[in-house]
Amino acid sequence: xxxxxxxxxxxxxxxxxxxxxxxxxxxxxxxxxxxxxxxxxxxxxxxxxxxxxxxxxxxxxxxxxxxxxxxxxxxxxxxxxxxxxxxxxxxxxxxxxxxxxxxxxxxxxxxxxxxxxxxxxxxxxxxxxxxxxxxxxxxxxxxxxxxxxxxxxxxxxxxxxxxxxxxxxxxxxxxxxxxxxxxxxxxxxxxxxxxxxxxxxxxxxxxxxxxxxxxxxxxxxxxxxxxxxxxxxxxxxxxxxxxxxxxxxxxxxxxxxxxxxxxxxxxxxxxx
Amino acid sequence: xxxxxxxxxxxxxxxxxxxxxxxxxxxxxxxxxxxxxxxxxxxxxxxxxxxxxxxxxxxxxxxxxxxxxxxxxxxxxxxxxxxxxxxxxxxxxxxxxxxxxxxxxxxxxxxxxxxxxxxxxxxxxxxxxxxxxxxxxxxxxxxxxxxxxxxxxxxxxxxxxxxxxxxxxxxxxxxxxxxxxxxxxxxxxxxxxxxxxxxxxxxxxxxxxxxxxxxxxxxxxxxxxxxxxxxxxxxxxxxxxxxxxxxxxxxxxxxxxxxxxxxxxxxxxxxxxxxxxxxxxxxxxxxxxxxxxxxxxxxxxxxxxxxxxxxxxxxxxxxxxxxxxxxxxxxxxxxxxxxxxxxxxxxxxxxxxxxxxxxxxxxxxxxxxxxxxxxxxxxxxxxxxxxxxxxxxxxxxxxxxxxxxxxxxxxxxxxxxxxxxxxxxxxxxxxxxxxxxxxxxxxxxxxxxxxxxx
Numbered sequence: 103x104x105x106x107x108x109x110x111x112x113x114x115x116x117x118x119x120x121x122x123x124x125x126x127x128x129x130x131x132x133x134x135x136x137x138x139x140x141x142x143x144x145x146x147x148x149x150x151x152x153x154x155x156x157x158x159x160x161x162x163x164x165x166x167x168x169x170x171x172x173x174x175x176x177x178x179x180x181x182x183x184x185x186x187x188x189x190x191x192x193x194x195x196x197x198x199x200x201x202x203x204x205x206x207x208x209x210x211x212x213x214x215x216x217x218x219x220x221x222x223x224x225x226x227x228x229x230x231x232x233x234x235x236x237x238x239x240x241x242x243x244x245x246x247x248x249x250x251x252x253x254x255x256x257x258x259x260x261x262x263x264x265x266x267x268x269x270x271x272x273x274x275x276x277x278x279x280x281x282x283x284x285x286x287x288x289x290x291x292x293x294x295x296x297x298x299x300x301x302x303x304x305x306x307x308x309x310x311x312x313x314x315x316x317x318x319x320x321x322x323x324x325x326x327x328x329x330x331x332x333x334x335x336x337x338x339x340x341x342x343x344x345x346x347x348x349x350x351x352x353x354x355x356x357x358x359x360x361x362x363x364x365x366x367x368x369x370x371x372x373x374x
Numbered sequence: 375x376x377x378x379x380x381x382x383x384x385x386x387x388x389x390x391x392x393x394x395x396x397x398x399x400x401x402x403x404x405x406x407x408x409x410x411x412x413x414x415x416x417x418x419x420x421x422x423x424x425x426x427x428x429x430x431x432x433x434x435x436x437x438x439x440x441x442x443x444x445x446x447x448x449x450x451x452x453x454x455x456x457x458x459x460x461x462x463x464x465x466x467x468x469x470x471x472x473x474x475x476x477x478x479x480x481x482x483x484x485x486x487x488x489x490x491x492x493x494x495x496x497x498x499x500x501x502x503x504x505x506x507x508x509x510x511x512x513x514x515x516x517x518x519x520x521x522x523x524x525x526x527x528x529x530x531x532x533x534x535x536x537x538x539x540x541x542x543x544x545x546x547x548x549x550x551x552x553x554x555x556x557x558x559x560x561x562x563x564x565x566x567x568x569x570x571x572x573x574x575x576x577x578x579x580x581x582x583x584x585x586x587x588x589x590x591x592x593x594x595x596x597x598x599x600x601x602x603x604x605x606x607x608x609x610x611x612x613x614x615x616x617x618x619x620x621x622x623x624x625x626x627x628x629x630x631x632x633x634x635x636x637x638x639x640x641x642x643x644x645x646x647x648x649x650x651x652x653x654x655x656x657x658x659x660x661x662x663x664x665x666x667x668x669x670x671x672x673x674x675x676x677x678x679x680x681x682x683x684x685x686x687x688x689x690x691x692x693x694x695x696x697x698x699x700x701x702x703x704x705x706x707x708x709x710x711x712x713x714x715x716x717x718x719x720x721x722x723x724x725x726x727x728x729x730x731x732x733x734x735x736x737x738x739x740x741x742x743x744x745x746x747x748x749x750x751x752x753x754x755x756x757x758x759x760x761x762x763x764x765x766x767x768x769x770x771x772x773x774x775x776x777x778x779x780x781x782x783x784x785x786x787x788x789x790x791x792x793x794x795x796x797x798x799x800x801x802x803x804x805x806x807x808x809x810x811x812x813x814x815x816x817x818x819x820x821x822x823x824x825x826x827x828x
Contacts, residue, residue: 118410129498135671219384259471259473261469261470261471261473262473262475264438264440264467264469264471264473265467265473265475265534266467266475266486267439267440267459267460267461268438268439268460268466268467268535269461269486269487269490269534269538270461270487270490270491270538271461271490272461279486280475284475284476284477288783342475363520366518366520366521367520367521369521369525369528370517370521370522370523371524
């Protein structure tokens with residue numbers, strides 16, 4: 103154990119304060135009974151009750167979930183296929199160019215992505231609505247999925263696929279029965295990443311959305327322009343809670359699985 | 375040992391299971407396999423041996439269907455399989471990394487190939503259980519690959535590749551990941567399984583000891599070509615080139631100029647030491663001078679290494695008793711050495727007399743040759759023995775390996791020569807030590823004369 107040092111303690115405190123103080127303030131004020139955000143007037147949960155009465159917010163939340171679900175699913179399918187072809191497809195002409203191009207949207211300013219998608223949808227005469235938001239989110243989330251999946255595929259023992267072929271699988275069966283189950287954790291985390299990205303996207307959604315397809319971030323943003331209401335604090339607190347529980351659960355599960363696997367491996371080596 | 379020797383390659387009537395016909399494989403500018411032709415017969419345990427990059431893995435991958443030949447064809451039971459994809463071949467492969475499916479249990483791994491065939495459920499179960507029994511894995515059927523040890527994983531990989539009863543099983547460095555002791559045990563298991571299933575095995579390895587132990591024939595490869603194909607004992611005792619002699623085991627290579635000696639009246643035509651025939655210990659005909667004569671070390675080697683492959687050594691083979699004298703205690707040879715006539719005399723150094731190789735072909739007369747001498751064929755003594763070939767030198771190093779010791783002896787002209795002696799006595803009584811002046815001696819048939827530059 104290292105000795106306690108004031109320097110370490112101070113930097114730790116400052117760092118975490120920097121990260122979490124805004125969120126703590128938000129959570130605390132969501133329980134404020136006053137309508138004024140900056141004045142504390144006692145503990146209350148009434149804004150949570152009002153939030154549940156607010157049809158607009160519930161509608162926007164439902165749209166956001168639908169968009170996030172379909173967009174992340176579509177992005178996962180396309181991103182996984184793209185990653186598979188780029189990692190496994192052998193050397194074909196322009197492979198380096200394609201791998202570069204799939205990552206380019208990651209660094210593209212969202213405004214440009216949003217604007218170009220808007221121009222495309224207008225150009226092909228697609229009415230803006232929930233479908234266009236789903237398509238737009240698929241477009242940008244797909245690159246993230248492909249990055250996550252291809253990093254798993256690179257470390258994947260190619261001979262597993264060869265073994266599947268050798269044992270009588272067609273190439274598609276080998277993918278379905280061997281590759282996919284093994285890269286499944288990466289595919290799932292790619293899906294989760296796409297889902298969260300779609301949940302909190304404001305810029306691209308506001309470019310491509312239309313009537314009846316207002317997502318939660320757009321709703322929150324426009325509400326805040328009229329003044330921060332405690333309802334929004336309550337909503338944000340709920341989102342923080344969901345994310346926290348999700349992150350802690352997945353990390354606990356994967357940590358436990360890793361520990362168990364290591365234990366079993368050691369046991370197997372001893373029992374020889 | 376009334377059993378007939380398994381040697382289908384000597385029977386011209388025998389149809390090969392696999393035939394490479396002028397196969398060339400290029401990767402861009404690099405030629406991995408260079409116009410190679412080779413036959414492999416059913417029930418053989420065929421080893422492809424060579425350093426990395428010699429093309430052995432490419433040959434195996436072409437058999438499995440992961441690579442297609444650039445030129446030439448590969449026949450499996452008479453059928454050209456060049457364009458057949460891997461999933462349509464009656465060939466299975468055991469991968470170097472084992473390539474076990476981590477998400478499936480041992481049982482499901484073994485059943486994987488059978489399920490793809492659409493075999494009935496109860497038949498699959500019966501076959502998998504049979505494979506589990508064969509590889510002694512019954513207890514581990516429900517475990518996942520990460521829950522078993524390396525040796526068990528190796529057996530699962532073997533069971534999985536054998537489950538479909540392939541005509542040909544390919545083994546890519548199958549024992550590379552195991553430690554030495556386990557590897558030796560597993561080698562014998564592999565041979566047992568190969569014999570009991572009657573499958574043809576082709577094994578790729580860079581470990582010459584492994585190839586010698588398991589294989590019925592060994593192909594030594596270099597730069598995309600097969601340099602020599604023969605039974606392990608022929609590869610060891612009668613290599614056809616300096617490359618093979620140097621690659622397999624330890625060897626002293628002495629270069630010199632050959633001159634023919636007067637032929638003996640009785641024994642004539644002595645062919646070059648080509649591996650035309652495996653030197654099986656079956657015909658103890660004393661006139662067969664071409665064959666390497668057994669000595670104590672050779673017999674020891676046979677008992678330890680070759681016996682499982684070739685069967686027991688015939689004790690009736692006339693072993694020159696004289697050679698069993700251990701180095702530590704040289705006994706005067708009762709009679710003056712009988713130097714057989716014929717063969718070659720190799721002049722190699724002004725400080726030493728020419729070396730006599732009575733088993734060499736006279737066609738080498740006048741040529742630059744290399745005499746390849748295995749260290750265990752040399753005797754070492756503190757007094758000058760009465761032998762046809764004697765070299766004087768000084769002990770520089772002694773490598774004590776327990777069962778044997780290797781002496782590094784510097785000859786009068788500076789050449790380093792290795793001699794290997796079985797430690798039949800306890801260490802405390804060893805008489806030869808560092809800086810000692812010693813004599814190395816060997817018979818006129820102990821070495822193999824090879825053309826220089828091969």
